[in-house]
Amino acid sequence: MSTSQNLTGGCLCGAVRYRLRGEPYDVVHCHCKSCRRVSGAAFVTWFTVRVADLDWRGEKPVLYHSSAAVSRGFCPHCGSTLSYRHESDPEEIDITASSLDHPETLAPAGHIWWEQHLIWGSPAAQQELPVYQRSEA
Numbered sequence: 001m002s003t004s005q006n007l008t009g010g011c012l013c014g015a016v017r018y019r020l021r022g023e024p025y026d027v028v029h030c031h032c033k034s035c036r037r038v039s040g041a042a043f044v045t046w047f048t049v050r051v052a053d054l055d056w057r058g059e060k061p062v063l064y065h066s067s068a069a070v071s072r073g074f075c076p077h078c079g080s081t082l083s084y085r086h087e088s089d090p091e092e093i094d095i096t097a098s099s100l101d102h103p104e105t106l107a108p109a110g111h112i113w114w115e116q117h118l119i120w121g122s123p124a125a126q127q128e129l130p131v132y133q134r135s136e137a
């Protein structure tokens with residue numbers, strides 16, 4: 001885990017930026033259908049931070065309520081998925097790990113919503129595939 005005092009991140013186009021004062025925790029790969037659909041990816045890696053420790057910079061994410069209790073934040077310009085909040089945890093917010101400027105500092109601790117995982121989104125299935133350093137050439 002990073003010991004950086006000022007972890008920063010943002011969306012693909014840079015309109016939405018954030019800075020964390022606290023350390024990210026609960027780093028997990030989420031395989032639920034909603035995360036897969038909102039991102040278009042096989043799974044989404046999230047970390048949690050206290051709302052009080054997160055400062056949005058520039059524009060704020062636009063919120064989409066994927067259910068009555070859940071709001072998901074994304075950039076209004078480039079569409080990057082950035083945040084997840086559940087009404088039951090008003091003090092906490094989840095942020096997409098890969099929106100960090102240095103996501104390599106995180107250490108994912110596990111997989112959640114495995115019961116909804118995509119068969120080719122599993123680590124075992126991925127390990128069987130050929131690997132290319134860049135595009136398949």
Ligand SMILES: [Zn+2]
Binds near residue numbers: 013016076078079080
């Ligand atoms: Zn953007």
Ligand SMILES: [Zn+2]
Binds near residue numbers: 031032033036
């Ligand atoms: Zn999910």
